[in-house]
Amino acid sequence: MSRIELVALGTSSQVPTRYRNHNGYLLRLDREDFLFDPGEGTQLQMARARVGVERLRRVLLTHFHGDHCLGLAGVLQLINAANVGNVVEFHFPVSGLRYYERAICACIYDLQAKFEPRPVRALGLQMACPELRIYAQKLSHGVPTIGYRVEIQQKSSSNPFVLAFAMDTRRCAGARLLAEGADVLISECTYLSSEAKEAEERGHMTAAHAAELAVEAGVKHLMLTHFSQRYPGNRPFLEEAQAIHGRVTALSDLRTYILAD
Ligand SMILES: [Zn+2]
Numbered sequence: 001m002s003r004i005e006l007v008a009l010g011t012s013s014q015v016p017t018r019y020r021n022h023n024g025y026l027l028r029l030d031r032e033d034f035l036f037d038p039g040e041g042t043q044l045q046m047a048r049a050r051v052g053v054e055r056l057r058r059v060l061l062t063h064f065h066g067d068h069c070l071g072l073a074g075v076l077q078l079i080n081a082a083n084v085g086n087v088v089e090f091h092f093p094v095s096g097l098r099y100y101e102r103a104i105c106a107c108i109y110d111l112q113a114k115f116e117p118r119p120v121r122a123l124g125l126q127m128a129c130p131e132l133r134i135y136a137q138k139l140s141h142g143v144p145t146i147g148y149r150v151e152i153q154q155k156s157s158s159n160p161f162v163l164a165f166a167m168d169t170r171r172c173a174g175a176r177l178l179a180e181g182a183d184v185l186i187s188e189c190t191y192l193s194s195e196a197k198e199a200e201e202r203g204h205m206t207a208a209h210a211a212e213l214a215v216e217a218g219v220k221h222l223m224l225t226h227f228s229q230r231y232p233g234n235r236p237f238l239e240e241a242q243a244i245h246g247r248v249t250a251l252s253d254l255r256t257y258i259l260a261d
């Protein structure tokens with residue numbers, strides 16, 4: 001594996017806006033794609049971003065709040081219609097199995113695709129092959145929520161490229177474990193520090209919290225997303241985090257980011 005890209009399909013938290021769709025993140029590796037947290041509208045955002053499901057092998061959900069899963073039924077239809085014959089595996093908290101099954105049975109269609117649920121029953125290593133390892137850790141959000149750590153073995157290096165995905169969560173031990181030494185941390189930052197109390201009460205982070213987590217864990221590149229609809233622009237998030245961490249990107253909808261080349 002060499003080139004690694006991230007397509008931000010949506011960067012909004014609870015309520016989508018004219019400028020931010022619900023969550024959705026497509027990780028593009030050499031030969032396969034992984035989709036994280038397909039919120040409402042992910043199918044359409046994929047069309048807008050000109051990405052298909054032909055290379056999609058894995059869908060990873062952190063939890064079953066609507067902004068992270070309301071697009072699942074649509075994405076399943078897209079995969080089924082593409083009929084590419086590959087197995088697509090789904091990772092999600094085991095307590096959410098009924099929501100996954102409802103998405104599979106959300107409408108009338110002729111199920112041809114090979115969907116393979118891989119509910120997370122125990123924390124830690126979820127899958128391993130020579131090129132890839134995926135770990136899950138518990139996050140602190142008030143409902144069953146897990147984050148992911150994806151380790152991708154690069155041909156050019158003996159060390160894997162590490163991407164951590166932490167949302168939705170307060171600062172917690174699980175987020176720290178996921179982010180430890182990561183090349184890229186994709187982190188929620190629903191609020192700014194002016195709303196730190198609300199962030200704590202509602203199980204979220206501020207931009208400063210995410211940046212502090214990234215510094216403590218030795219993360220090289222912090223990518224912020226999951227912005228509350230109350231803030232129209234990304235600049236305040238960026239500025240708050242940049243005061244704490246040296247390399248920060250605030251994700252924008254439909255932009256592709258090259259993580260490794
Ligand atoms: Zn959310």
Ligand SMILES: [Zn+2]
Binds near residue numbers: 065
């Ligand atoms: Zn949530």
